[in-house]
Amino acid sequence: MKYDFARIEQKWQKIWMEQKPFAAVTGDSRPKFYGLIEFPYPSGQGLHVGHPRPFTAMDIICRKKRMEGYNVLFPIGYDAFGLPTENYAIKNHIHPAIVTKQNIQRFRSQLQMLGYSFDWDREIDTTDPNYYKWTQWIFLKLWENGLAYKATMPVNWCTSCKCVLANEEVVNGVCERCGSEVIRKEKSQWMLRITKYAQRLIDDLDDVDYIERVKIQQRNWIGRSTGAEVDFQTTAGDALRIFTTRCDTLFGATYMVLAPEHPYVKKWKDQITNYAEVEAYVDEAAHKSDFERSELNKEKTGVKLEGVRAINPVNGKEIPIFISDYVLVTYGTGAIMAVPAHDERDWEFAKKFGCEIIEVVKGGDVEKAAFTLKDDTGIMVNSGFLDGLTVKEAIPTMTKWLEEQGIGKEKVNYKLRDWVFSRQRYWGEPIPMVHCPKCGWVPLPESELPLLLPNVESYEPTDTGESPLSKMTDWVNCKCPKCGGSAQRETDTMPQWAGSSWYFLRYMDPHNDKELASKEALEYWSPVDWYNGGMEHTTLHLLYSRFWHKFLYDIGVVPTKEPYQKRTSHGMILGEGGEKMSKSRGNVVNPNDIVDQYGADTMRLHIMFIGDFEKAVSWSNEAVKGSKRFLDRCWNLADQCADDEAISPRNEAIIHKTIKKVTSDIDDLKMNTAIAALMTMVNEFYANGCTKGDVEQLLLLLSPFAPHMVEELWEVKGFAAKYGKMACQMPWPTHDESKTVEATVEMAVQVCGKLKATVQVPTDSDQETVVAAAMALEKIAKLADGKQLVKTILVPNKLVNLILR
């Protein structure tokens, strides 16, 4: 009997497609399990070897859950709107919808080739109008609830994509997608008020089971800090409000700084005597890219506002006001009080511009460097009523004083910004809003959804920063839904993150044309029990979708506060040299090649065996052989086992141990050690000989990993006929703890903590027995000769440590 993987895999994939053993049943009385993987972007290159890692892991988990009696929802779909498709379409003059269709077709067949147990009847595609109808619907709800708004503000503009980017899409000052320069551009944009949810996005992390680094990264990104807002009177008449986390240092505030974009700069035009100089600086700052502005160790620049001064509220002193680009208009109030003695940036600026430096916390030499405390035990000086207090005491004292005086109050700030939601590109969901000269922005009525993406002549982005849709005058010009007058549609589209922000809900009820999903389906399947995805989405997709979900919860659409109960993350697959796989390096591994050469089961097994799931790992074509060899050995074992249908006594312990290990390892996402345990078991079977009953247990344990081969053997060995079920429909094996123990154990014998020998003793031997057995060893007897046993440490069934003097 030959292991003809190509024939076997094709055969079983066909059977699974026809018999649908992996269909999820809404409302079933079994406990439910919803396992989710991040749906792929159907790129033109097809499946990358990185895809099968998370997909296979979740497939294994879901297959095991089904065998454990769960009603499992394990769906697949395509996140198909996006720039690469659009760019490809532009270059090759094909409509992006056609390109998308082709790419999806390719992805689908590749996914099927790997034997994943998806419920194929629930497949979704974010570019399908039946899908994006509901993406648009959610947008309308956001608008209705005041969470979507249009605002003109400086935004990140990618010079190459010719498109705005969300804050989350700018990495080190460049576009996360194409790596091109990002500049600041004043544009009118649709925004989503994610900041309103900042606190809840932090708080509710406590209730979910995400790996810690995901929680930490999200918390850092949201960037909560507690401080105070304080009003400084100015000679211009307006009070200048600042945010500080260190109100205890107010007595050391010797000047103030405004961001160049701060509205007071323009407002005070007439009072600023050097306005020309100020204006020149503002202008210069406006033309700098994000990258230039955030350049490290850049020397501080700025201009003093002559003619206007501020008054420090704690001591009535007049202090100068500057503008400088080291103060960000987007954070806090866009203005700061500068305490050069205790802030490095302020210190540097003060030294350059000759500002006064007043020490208010003892401990450093503020003429040499800013004294910034790591802890808050420093003692206040030169600070009037705060003198002698620790920083820790001074902060609440000052906050209280500010509140009493009515010039300040406690305030929490977040680094998180509202989500810039419009894109000046074609291949995205149209935003269902109409601008009417009389009524302003008017939402489309729900009955008009989906608002279809029209066919256009050209998808080229424009240099003016307008969407390609803006050239479609027939489409753009419309009637105002409110007053019936002539109006114009919004021509920007939604970002790629829109469709993926709620797709896991659609899987629950993918064909519903009345609602995004039925109440029943949402109640039954929510929340996603286990979501695995990439770390790169932690502050993008994962955060965005939590935000949308919380909103949908607030308006009563979904039953849970959080979309995902558990989140894990896989490491990247690197090229052979440990470098990132890329076309330019020529080290990209195509899963098809591996499947052609070794089969899908080997591919699946190997990608799981290759290393710690959470860590990056280099791909090795050589090492794949080991996984194939193992499957060959399993195949041959089934071929040559004894006919006995019972588990053989010789293999009973190893079988029960392996069941225990594989079961817990899959739950812990340690597929590599689960496979190692299966290999060990097979090695023992070869050494001991095995029965058909032993092989049956092996097949069940192996079935989530190598499902095609297992089903074939299951059938060939007559188990399918015997039970009337496929292996994937069998109950998962359970272990009997008492049967995992062997009659005797080998224990380590240490003398004074050093390993000297090993000894075979009956399992659970007491100290006396073990010591006696150890002393009976010639070597130990020799070492003990003339010495006294002063102490014995026994670790049952593991080791004995004899302290000899």
Add this chain to the structure above:
RNA sequence: GCCGGUGUGGCGGAAUUGGCAGACGCCAGGGACUUAAAAUCCCUUGUUGGAAACAGCGUACCGGUUCGAGCCCGGUCACCGGCACCA
């Protein structure tokens, strides 16, 4: 700079969280089968000394706690990831 993470054979990686370091696999070497090769099977494989029994040294580095440390504590170095003028 701040926040995380990781350092174990030639390589990928194990080690039930304080109890025989190197499971499992790859590579390599030797052998069997074969006319031959592939495949398969068996053996060896951390390192140093030794023919061997055996002995010494070994989990990035230095120190500590402990009968016992890859694991805990203090310090140092290196690499990876995230954030970065956030007041």
